[in-house]
Amino acid sequence: MFAKVALSILLLGCLFSQGMGQCSVQNLKITTAPTGTVANGKPVYNVTVTNACACGQSSVVIDCTGLQSAVPLDLAHVTKVDATKCLLNNGDIIYPKESTSFTYAWNQVFTFKPVDSQVSCS
Numbered sequence: 610m611f612a613k614v615a616l617s618i619l620l621l622g623c624l625f626s627q628g629m630g631q632c633s634v635q636n637l638k639i640t641t642a643p644t645g646t647v648a649n650g651k652p653v654y655n656v657t658v659t660n661a662c663a664c665g666q667s668s669v670v671i672d673c674t675g676l677q678s679a680v681p682l683d684l685a686h687v688t689k690v691d692a693t694k695c696l697l698n699n700g701d702i703i704y705p706k707e708s709t710s711f712t713y714a715w716n717q718v719f720t721f722k723p724v725d726s727q728v729s730c731s
């Protein structure tokens with residue numbers, strides 16, 4: 610009984626916060642697509658991070674563990690901050706429904722996960 614009530618409150622809380630247009634770094638969708646080109650012998654992949662949120666998100670950090678590239682990363686769009694994290698867009702805002710992208714060239718497809726951001730609702 611108590612568990613059910615607690616669950617309902619939790620669910621209501623979720624609905625409420627979504628209704629208020631709140632969102633989080635989890636609303637960033639990260640997709641990777643092969644570009645079909647090869648650089649320094651490695652296939653080039655295009656990573657697109659889309660802000661599927663009604664609010665802007667800045668200081669976006671993703672988990673980019675192991676990321677390597679046979680060509681230099683475009684530092685305007687992605688910079689490594691430590692062994693597991695990358696900062697996108699130099700920390701600049703990704704507006705609602707907009708995206709930022711970067712490419713890398715390696716034999717392996719890396720899995721990126723959203724980690725942190727500053728959500729700004731106007």
Ligand SMILES: *[C@@H]1O[C@H](CO)[C@@H](O)[C@H](O)[C@H]1NC(C)=O
Binds near residue numbers: 710
């Ligand atoms: C990567 O994909 C995005 C979204 O489809 C596109 O706008 C961008 O031009 C692509 N970049 C490259 C280098 O292919």
